[in-house]
Amino acid sequence: MLTHCPSCQKSLQLTKEQITRLELALAQLAPGKLLTIKCPLCREPILLDKTGEAPHQNSPVQPPPPPKLDWLEMGLFQNADKVEDVPTALVLHTDNEQRKRIDEAMESVGYQVIMVDSVADAMDGMRLVNFSCIVFQADLEGPLEQSTFHNYMRDLPMATRRNMFYILIGDQFHTLYNLEALAHSANLTIHTNDLRHLDIILRTSIPAYEELFGLMLEERAAYGKR
Numbered sequence: 001m002l003t004h005c006p007s008c009q010k011s012l013q014l015t016k017e018q019i020t021r022l023e024l025a026l027a028q029l030a031p032g033k034l035l036t037i038k039c040p041l042c043r044e045p046i047l048l049d050k051t052g053e054a055p056h057q058n059s060p061v062q063p064p065p066p067p068k069l070d071w072l073e074m075g076l077f078q079n080a081d082k083v084e085d086v087p088t089a090l091v092l093h094t095d096n097e098q099r100k101r102i103d104e105a106m107e108s109v110g111y112q113v114i115m116v117d118s119v120a121d122a123m124d125g126m127r128l129v130n131f132s133c134i135v136f137q138a139d140l141e142g143p144l145e146q147s148t149f150h151n152y153m154r155d156l157p158m159a160t161r162r163n164m165f166y167i168l169i170g171d172q173f174h175t176l177y178n179l180e181a182l183a184h185s186a187n188l189t190i191h192t193n194d195l196r197h198l199d200i201i202l203r204t205s206i207p208a209y210e211e212l213f214g215l216m217l218e219e220r221a222a223y224g225k226r
Contacts, residue, residue, distance in 0.1 A: 006054050007044035014040075028053050066174035069194065088112045089133035092149065093169065094120045094140060098195055102135060102169075105198035109206070119149045120139065131164060138170030153187045165209060167197065176201060 004011055014022065022037070026048065028033050034055065049055050065166045089111040093099050097114060106113045111133060117121045119141065125131075134153065141147040153166055168187045173189035174180055175197075181189045188205050190198065 002046070002048060002053055005039040005044065005046060006043060007039060007046075008042035010039075010041050012039070012041075022052070028049055063179055066177040066180070069175055069197075088114060088129060088131050089135060090122060090125055090129075090131045091115050091135040092117075092119070092135040092140065093135065095137070097164075098137075098169075098192070102198060103196045105195075105202060106133070106135070108199045109202045123152060133165045133167065135167045135169065138168045138172070144170075147204060150184075165206060176205065 002012065012148075025035055029050050031050065037046050037048065038044070047054055089106050091099065091102055091106070091113055093102060093115075094117055103113050103115065114125060114129075114131075116125060126134075136149060136153070138144050138150070141149065144150050150168075153161070153164075156164075165188070167188045167190060168181070168184055168186045169190045169192060171192050171215055173191050175189065175191045175194040177189055181187055182200075187209060188201075190201060194201065
């Protein structure tokens with residue numbers, strides 16, 4: 001017999017008379033049917049099967065919340081070393097002030113930065129240069145799911161895509177939210193307001209990426225695979 005409410009988790013504390021009536025109702029319950037009672041404390045409905053227990057219910061899976069970013073304001077990693085062995089980055093962004101911030105931050109961690117203004121220039125450049133990092137202004141072409149460039153990145157062969165660190169920037173994103181980045185086929189998402197911390201964000205996210213995939217990429221390179 002159920003002893004605690006599944007909703008409020010408090011003890012039901014039924015009287016003998018209530019227990020007797022409940023047992024009678026359960027005994028008359030048809031197989032496969034459920035009996036509904038109300039919790040006397042929180043008044044939420046409680047479903048009981050013929051054994052007097054609440055049937056197992058699969059609760060919807062909730063994604064984890066975005067990470068807390070208090071440490072960005074505290075300036076942690078401010079004096080961290082540059083990321084080593086990171087060659088060229090392509091930045092497709094049109095806001096001049098934000099472009100300057102991105103350029104300075106990327107160079108501060110060791111990237112050689114190439115700035116472009118159009119999707120056509122970006123795609124042409126990617127056919128000629130093996131970029132290690134791609135930075136894209138997510139609203140450049142309107143909704144991201146309709147973006148020519150974003151869909152181009154999503155459709156790249158894995159042999160090419162796995163060697164690129166793809167960053168999406170926009171007001172709709174949560175900074176350093178890995179689940180959100182994964183859902184958008186990116187490696188990192190950054191809210192526009194956090195661009196002032198971009199150098200610190202890169203110093204934390206790129207080493208984590210290299211720690212996760214670096215060994216595999218090195219092994220593939222050793223065997224002549226990219």
